[in-house]
Amino acid sequence: MLFQPAIIALLLASAVSVAMLAAASPFAWELIRHWDISSGSERQLRLERRTYLMSTLLTFVFATQLVALLLFVFNADKMAVMFVGAMCAVGTLNANAFGFPALIAQIVVFFLAAAWLVLNQADSRAYDYPLVRVKYSLLLGILPFVALAFGLQLEYFLHLKADVITSCCGSLFSGDAKTLSGDAAAMPPRPALALFYGTLAAAIGAAILHARKLRGGYLVAASSALAFVAALIGILSFVSLYVYEHPHHHCPFCLLKPEYDYQGYWLYLPLFAATAAGLGVGAVQPFARIASLGAIVPDIARRLSWIAATGFAIFAAVATFMILQSNLILLEN
Amino acid sequence: MIKLTNIRKAYNQGRDNEFWALNGIDLNIEPRRVTALCGPSGSGKSTLLTIVGCLARPTSGRVHLKERDLSGLPERFLTDVRRSTFGFIFQQFNLIKGLTARDNVMLPAYPLGGDWRALHARAEGLLDTLRLGHRLSSRVEWLSGGEQQRVAIARALINDPEVVIADEPTANLDTALSREFLTILENLKQQGKTILLTSHDPLVIESSVVDTVVTLRDGRLVEGK
Amino acid sequence: MKTWIEKQKALIDFTLSSLARRKVKNLGMLLVYTLIVFLLASVMLFTHALRREAAEVLKNSPEVIVQRMVAGRHDLIPPGYLEKLGRIRGVQKKEGRLWGYYYDGVVKANYTLMAPSAEAPAAQKVADGKIVIGAAMARARGLATGNLISFRSYSGRLFSFTVADVLPHAAELISADLILMSEADYRAFFDIPAGYYTDIALSVANPQEVRNIAAKLAEALPDSRPILRDEVLRTYESIFNWREGIVLVLLAGSIFAFAIFAWEKASGLSAEEKREIGILKAIGWETGDVIKMKFWEGALISLTAFLLGYVAAYVHVFRFSSMLFEPVLKGWAVLYPRFELTPVVDGFQVATLFFFTVFPYTVATIVPIWRAAITDPDAVMRG
Ligand SMILES: Nc1ncnc2c1ncn2[C@@H]1O[C@H](COP(=O)(O)OP(=O)(O)O)[C@@H](O)[C@H]1O
Ligand SMILES: [Mg+2]
Numbered sequence: 001m002l003f004q005p006a007i008i009a010l011l012l013a014s015a016v017s018v019a020m021l022a023a024a025s026p027f028a029w030e031l032i033r034h035w036d037i038s039s040g041s042e043r044q045l046r047l048e049r050r051t052y053l054m055s056t057l058l059t060f061v062f063a064t065q066l067v068a069l070l071l072f073v074f075n076a077d078k079m080a081v082m083f084v085g086a087m088c089a090v091g092t093l094n095a096n097a098f099g100f101p102a103l104i105a106q107i108v109v110f111f112l113a114a115a116w117l118v119l120n121q122a123d124s125r126a127y128d129y130p131l132v133r134v135k136y137s138l139l140l141g142i143l144p145f146v147a148l149a150f151g152l153q154l155e156y157f158l159h160l161k162a163d164v165i166t167s168c169c170g171s172l173f174s175g176d177a178k179t180l181s182g183d184a185a186a187m188p189p190r191p192a193l194a195l196f197y198g199t200l201a202a203a204i205g206a207a208i209l210h211a212r213k214l215r216g217g218y219l220v221a222a223s224s225a226l227a228f229v230a231a232l233i234g235i236l237s238f239v240s241l242y243v244y245e246h247p248h249h250h251c252p253f254c255l256l257k258p259e260y261d262y263q264g265y266w267l268y269l270p271l272f273a274a275t276a277a278g279l280g281v282g283a284v285q286p287f288a289r290i291a292s293l294g295a296i297v298p299d300i301a302r303r304l305s306w307i308a309a310t311g312f313a314i315f316a317a318v319a320t321f322m323i324l325q326s327n328l329i330l331l332e333n
Numbered sequence: 334m335i336k337l338t339n340i341r342k343a344y345n346q347g348r349d350n351e352f353w354a355l356n357g358i359d360l361n362i363e364p365r366r367v368t369a370l371c372g373p374s375g376s377g378k379s380t381l382l383t384i385v386g387c388l389a390r391p392t393s394g395r396v397h398l399k400e401r402d403l404s405g406l407p408e409r410f411l412t413d414v415r416r417s418t419f420g421f422i423f424q425q426f427n428l429i430k431g432l433t434a435r436d437n438v439m440l441p442a443y444p445l446g447g448d449w450r451a452l453h454a455r456a457e458g459l460l461d462t463l464r465l466g467h468r469l470s471s472r473v474e475w476l477s478g479g480e481q482q483r484v485a486i487a488r489a490l491i492n493d494p495e496v497v498i499a500d501e502p503t504a505n506l507d508t509a510l511s512r513e514f515l516t517i518l519e520n521l522k523q524q525g526k527t528i529l530l531t532s533h534d535p536l537v538i539e540s541s542v543v544d545t546v547v548t549l550r551d552g553r554l555v556e557g558k
Numbered sequence: 559m560k561t562w563i564e565k566q567k568a569l570i571d572f573t574l575s576s577l578a579r580r581k582v583k584n585l586g587m588l589l590v591y592t593l594i595v596f597l598l599a600s601v602m603l604f605t606h607a608l609r610r611e612a613a614e615v616l617k618n619s620p621e622v623i624v625q626r627m628v629a630g631r632h633d634l635i636p637p638g639y640l641e642k643l644g645r646i647r648g649v650q651k652k653e654g655r656l657w658g659y660y661y662d663g664v665v666k667a668n669y670t671l672m673a674p675s676a677e678a679p680a681a682q683k684v685a686d687g688k689i690v691i692g693a694a695m696a697r698a699r700g701l702a703t704g705n706l707i708s709f710r711s712y713s714g715r716l717f718s719f720t721v722a723d724v725l726p727h728a729a730e731l732i733s734a735d736l737i738l739m740s741e742a743d744y745r746a747f748f749d750i751p752a753g754y755y756t757d758i759a760l761s762v763a764n765p766q767e768v769r770n771i772a773a774k775l776a777e778a779l780p781d782s783r784p785i786l787r788d789e790v791l792r793t794y795e796s797i798f799n800w801r802e803g804i805v806l807v808l809l810a811g812s813i814f815a816f817a818i819f820a821w822e823k824a825s826g827l828s829a830e831e832k833r834e835i836g837i838l839k840a841i842g843w844e845t846g847d848v849i850k851m852k853f854w855e856g857a858l859i860s861l862t863a864f865l866l867g868y869v870a871a872y873v874h875v876f877r878f879s880s881m882l883f884e885p886v887l888k889g890w891a892v893l894y895p896r897f898e899l900t901p902v903v904d905g906f907q908v909a910t911l912f913f914f915t916v917f918p919y920t921v922a923t924i925v926p927i928w929r930a931a932i933t934d935p936d937a938v939m940r941g
Contacts, residue, residue, distance in 0.1 A: 003803030383936040416842030431579040446565030
C-alpha cells in the first residue's frame with residue numbers, strides 16, 4: 001500500500017523531519033556545550049549565526065508536523081473505502097496495530113513542537129538568549145518522539161493490507177466495548193455534559209484570569225490539558241450523537257467526513273490550538289524569574305492565554321451550536 | 334556618549350593567520366561633536382568604526398552606549414540598537430542598483446514596520462533638503478558621484494539617528510564635492526548629531542568642523558588633538 | 559500586530575522589486591517550477607477524474623452480482639435458478655440481467671451489449687429493432703439518430719437496427735461503448751433462449767449486510783459466484799491509487815532534480831546579490847529580516863508556479879483531453895472515450911500536490927537562504 005500519493009507524502013514529511021532534526025542535533029549539542037553569550041570569540045559568533053538556521057529549520061519541521069497531522073487523519077478517512085468494514089478513519093487506523101499509536105505519537109509531537117516554538121519565541125526576544133541551553137536540550141529530547149512517530153507511521157503503512165477486515169467506529173466506540181474509549185462513550189450524557197462544560201469553563205476562566213491578572217500560569221496549562229481530555233470525552237459520548245442524529249453512533253472521526261460537511265474541523269482546530277496555547281503558558285512559567293525574561297514571559301503568557309480562552313470558547317460555542325441544531329433528543333426536558 | 338574600554342578585535346582567531354586588528358583601545362566619544370579617526374591604511378580605523386557602530390562585536394572589551402553595556406548583545410539586539418542610534422555612510426556609497434533614489438533611502442526603515450506613507454514623506458523630505466528633490470524616482474546608477482553620496486547621506490538619516498558614522502567619506506570625491514560634504518557635516522552637527530568619521534584626507538582632518546582627531550597605528554591609539 | 563503587517567508589506571514590496579530586477583534568473587526558476595507542478599497536477603487530476611468516473615459507473619450498479627460457474631467458467635443462468643435462490647433476508651430485489659460483449663470487425667472494437675432491466679421506466683426502454691448507442695461508438699461508426707446499422711451475430715445471421723438515440727457525452731466513460739437493445743432483440747442476436755440470463759443482480763438495502771448475504775449465497779448455491787460492488791470499488795480505488803503512486807515514484811526523479819535545481823539557484827548567488835544582502839545587513843537589516851525576505855521570495859515564486867501549473871494542468875486534462883497523455887492511452891482501446899472528464903478538484907489532492915512540489919523546494923532552499931542571510935554586516939566596509 002506504500003505507493004499511494006498521500007502515503008508517500010506523509011512518509012516523506014516524517015522522514016525529512018527526522019533527518020533534519022538528526023542533522024541539527026550535533027549542532028544543538030555544540031550549542032549546549034560551548035554557548036557563552038558574554039564572549040565575543042569567533043566560535044560564539046559562529047554559534048550565534050547557527051541559531052538562526054536552527055530556528056528556521058525547526059519552525060519548518062514543526063509546521064510540517066502540524067500539516068502532517070491533518071493530512072494523516074484526512075488520509076485515514078479517505079482510505080476507508082479500501083478496507084472491508086471501515087466506514088471512516090477509525091476503520092483505517094484499526095486495520096493494524098500501529099494505526100492509533102501512530103496517530104497518538106503524531107499528536108504528542110504536535111504539542112511538544114508547539115511548546116518548543118513558544119520557548120523559542122520567548123528566548124529570541126530576550127537580549128541574552130537565556131533559554132538557549134534549555135531549548136536545545138529539549139530539542140534533543142523531542143528528536144526521539146519525532147523518530148518514533150516516523151517509525152510507527154512506517155510500520156503502519158508497511159503493514160496495511162487491503163484485504164484485512166477491520167472493525168470500525170461502531171465496535172470501537174460503542175458503550176459495550178471494554179476499552180478506554182468504550183468507557184468514555186458509555187458515559188451517560190448528563191454527567192458527561194456537566195464534565196464537558198465544567199472543565200471548559202474552568203479552562204476559559206483560568207486563561208482569562210491569567211491574561212488579566214497574570215496569576216496561575218500552571219493552572220492554565222493543567223486546566224487546558226484537562227479540558228482537552230474532557231472535550232474528547234464529550235465528543236465521544238454526546239456531541240457526536242447530536243451531529244449524526246443517531247443515539248448509538250459515538251465516533252470522533254466521522255465528524256470529519258464530507259457527509260457531515262467537515263464539521264469536525266470546526267471542533268478540532270480550535271480545540272488543538274487552544275490546548276497548545278494553554279500548554280505553552282505552562283511551558284514558559286519556569287522561566288518567569290529570569291531577569292531578561294521579566295517582561296517577556298508575562299507578555300507571551302498573556303497572549304497565549306487569550307488564544308487559549310478564545311479557542312476553548314469557540315470550541316464550546318461550536319459544540320453547543322451542533323447540539324442545538326440537532327434533531328436528536330438525548331435529555332428530556 | 335560612547336565609551337570604549339580595552340577593546341580588542343581578532344580576525345581568524347585560533348588559526349595560523351590570526352590577526353589582532355585592534356589591541357586595547359580606550360576611547361570616549363563626546364555627544365554633538367565631530368570626531369575623526371586617522372591613521373595609515375590597515376591601522377584598524379574601519380574595524381573600530383564597525384565596533385562603535387554595532388556592526389560587529391569586539392573579541393574582548395566593553396562598549397557602553399550612554400551607560401548601557403552593549404558588549405554581550407547578540408546580533409539581533411545589536412541590530413536593534415544600531416538602526417535606532419546609528420546612520421552609516423560608506424566609502425563606496427553602497428547603494429542598491431536598480432532601485433530609485435527614494436527606495437534606497439527608505440531601505441533601512443523596512444524592518445521597523447512603520448507607516449508606509451509617513452516613511453515616503455520622510456524620504457522625500459530628506460532628499461529635498463539635500464537638493465535631490467528632482468531625482469526622487471531616478472535609478473541610483475544614473476546619478477553622479479556627488480548625488481549618489483547625498484542619497485547615501487539621506488539613507489543614513491532616514492531613521493533619525495543620534496550618531497552618524499562615515500568611513501572615508503571623501504575618498505571618492507573631488508575637492509569641490511568634498512567641501513560640499515563638509516558643509517553638510519556642519520549642518521548635521523548643528524542639528525545636534527554626533528559624528529564619527531575616518532579619513533586620511535587632510536582637507537577633512539584639518540577642517541574646522543572636526544572637533545577631535547584620534548590617530549591610530551597598528552590597532553592602538555597614538556595621540557589626541 | 560500593525561507594525562508586523564507593515565513590516566511584512568515592506569519586505570514583500572522589496573522582494574517584488576528584487577525579483578523584477580533579476581527577471582531572467584527568476585523566470586527560469588519559475589518556468590521549471592511551473593513545469594513540475596503541471597506534470598504532477600496533470601497526472602493527479604487525470605487519475606482522480608478517472609477514479610471518480612469509475613465510482614460513478616459503479617454507483618448505479620447493483621450491490622451484488624451473482625454469476626453461475628460451470629467447470630470454473632462463467633455460464634448462463636438457467637430457468638428456475640432465480641427461484642432456487644429463494645428469499646434471502648436483506649435482499650430488496652433480485653433480477654436476471656442480459657448483457658455481454660460483441661466484437662465489431664469493422665472498427666476492431668468491443669461493444670458492451672445490454673438489454674435494459676424489465677422494470678426500467680418506459681422512457682429507458684428500447685423498442686424492438688431499435689438500438690441506443692454510446693457517443694464513442696457513434697463517433698467511430700459515424701452514426702446519428704435515425705441511421706441504420708447491421709451487425710453479423712455470432713450465429714452468422716445479419717441483424718439491422720435503427721439508431722433511436724445516442725447517449726449524452728456526460729460520463730462518457732460509462733457509456734462509451736454501450737449498445738442498448740430490447741430483450742427480444744438481445745435474445746435473438748445472441749441465441750439465448752427465453753428464461754436464461756447472463757447473470758443475476760441483487761440489490762441490498764443495508765451495506766453492512768452485503769457480506770453475510772454473499773456468504774449465504776455461496777452456501778445455498780455452491781455453483782454461484784457472488785461479486786460485491788464494494789469489493790470492485792475497493793479494487794478500483796487501490797488500483798488507481800497505486801497507478802498514481804507509481805507514476806509519482808517515476809516522477810520522483812524529476813522532483814529530485816527540481817530540488818537540486820532549486821538548491822543550486824538558491825546557493826549560487828551572484829556577486830551582485832551578495833553585495834545587496836551585505837548592504838541590507840549594514841544599514842540595519844537583521845539576519846532574521848533577510849531570511850523573512852527570502853521566505854517571501856520563495857512563497858511568491860511557489861504560489862505563482864503552483865497556480866500557473868495547476869491551472870495549466872486543469873486546462874490540459876479537462877479542456878484538451880489530456881493531449882499529452884494520448885500516446886500512452888491510445889493503446890488501451892479503439893473506443894476509448896474522448897475524455898471529456900467531469901472536472902473534479904479535490905482539496906486533499908491539492909494539498910498532496912502542494913506537498914510534492916512546495917515541500918521539496920522549501921527543503922532545498924533553507925540552508926542556502928540561511929547562508930546568504932548570515933553575511934557579516936561589516937562586510938561592506940572591507941574592499
Ligand atoms: N575580515 C577580516 N579578516 C581578516 N583580516 C581583516 C578583516 N578585516 C580587516 N582585516 C585586517 O585588519 C586590519 C585593519 O583593517 P581596517 O580596519 O580595515 O583598516 P583601515 O580602515 O584603517 O584601513 C588590516 O590589516 C586588515 O587586513
Ligand atoms: Mg578602512
